[in-house]
Amino acid sequence: MRECISIHxxxxxxxxxxxxxxxxxxxxxxQPDGMMLAGREKCDNSVETFFxxxxxxxxxxxxxxxxxxxxxxxxxxxxTYRQLFHPEQLISGKExxxxxxxxxxxxxxxxxxxxxxxxxxxxxxxxxxxQGFFLFHSFGGGTGAGFTSLLMDKLSSExxxxxxxxxxxxxxxxxxxxxxxxFNAILCTxxxxxxxxxxxxIDNEAIYDICRRNLDIEKPxxxxxxxx
Numbered sequence: 001m002r003e004c005i006s007i008h009x010x011x012x013x014x015x016x017x018x019x020x021x022x023x024x025x026x027x028x029x030x031q032p033d034g035m036m037l038a039g040r041e042k043c044d045n046s047v048e049t050f051f052x053x054x055x056x057x058x059x060x061x062x063x064x065x066x067x068x069x070x071x072x073x074x075x076x077x078x079x080t081y082r083q084l085f086h087p088e089q090l091i092s093g094k095e096x097x098x099x100x101x102x103x104x105x106x107x108x109x110x111x112x113x114x115x116x117x118x119x120x121x122x123x124x125x126x127x128x129x130x131q132g133f134f135l136f137h138s139f140g141g142g143t144g145a146g147f148t149s150l151l152m153d154k155l156s157s158e159x160x161x162x163x164x165x166x167x168x169x170x171x172x173x174x175x176x177x178x179x180x181x182x183f184n185a186i187l188c189t190x191x192x193x194x195x196x197x198x199x200x201x202i203d204n205e206a207i208y209d210i211c212r213r214n215l216d217i218e219k220p221x222x223x224x225x226x227x228x
Contacts, residue, residue: 001048003127005120006063009137009151010144012169014065014072016136021061022081024050033083034058052126062127064089064119066151068108068143069096088119097142099178101187104146113147117154124159132163132197139188140171140181140204149191156195165198172205 008017025032028047029040035058051059061084067073070092076082077090093112097104124130133155138144148166155164171181192199211217 001045001127002129002131003049003052003062004131004134005123005127006050006061006134006136007120007151008063008065009135009148010067010141011072012138012141012144013136014067014076016167016169017063017065018076018079018081020136021063021084024061025081025084028059030059030084032081034060060084060086061089062123064091064116064123066091066112066116066143066147067096068093068104068112068147070094088122091116091119097146099140099180099184100142101146101149101180101184104142104144104148105150105191106146109143109147109150113150113154116151117158120155121158130159130162132165133159134165134167135196136167138169138171139185140169140176140178142184144169145184145188145191149188152192152195163197164195165200166192166196167200168202170201170203172203174205174208 006017006020008014024030028051029037030047030051031037034054047059050062052062053059063085065073065076065085073090073092076085077087091112093108095108097108103109135148135152137148152164155162171185
């Protein structure tokens with residue numbers, strides 16, 4: 001089977017992951033506790049691309065959630081799908097990057113990078129034919145920009161030619177949360193450009209406009225933004 005590992009980094013990446021894995025479970029008939037719905041037999045092996053099956057018949061996402069501070073990852077730990085993920089897949093530090101690229105790549109990020117590498121290595125060992133990695137993150141945040149650059153450098157060193165596909169939220173002036181977002185975005189672009197095989201850039205402001213104009217959602221929530 002050809003497997004892919006999804007890595008969700010920073011607030012944006014983790015929130016995207018929360019919405020995406022809920023959608024994946026609905027598509028494959030997997031319940032919040034990881035068990036397949038009664039009467040819903042596995043019709044093919046496609047589910048194993050994103051999920052691994054345990055000896056007890058539970059399906060566990062091939063994913064890793066990472067943030068330098070615990071708040072957003074704790075939402076996954078206590079949310080509806082808390083039983084779906086293995087606890088070691090949910091990694092958080094004690095101090096955030098404070099919207100600072102350098103903290104994400106060079107200081108705070110380095111405190112947890114070895115833990116992340118070990119968890120990714122175990123996920124890779126659990127694959128029979130690993131094809132590559134999906135990385136979900138923002139370009140504007142300190143963790144999303146800085147730690148992603150650090151991690152992608154390590155992935156390139158340790159997994160050679162395995163594909164690395166980015167799904168990235170690009171900052172927009174109208175929905176900016178920090179004045180340094182443009183600087184983080186420039187540094188992240190430089191830091192990840194040579195490592196990424198494919199990058200899907202999503203404009204933050206454009207997503208809001210799609211929700212308002214096309215979907216008639218006056219005040220879009222993060223779930224609306226990530227799933228639509």
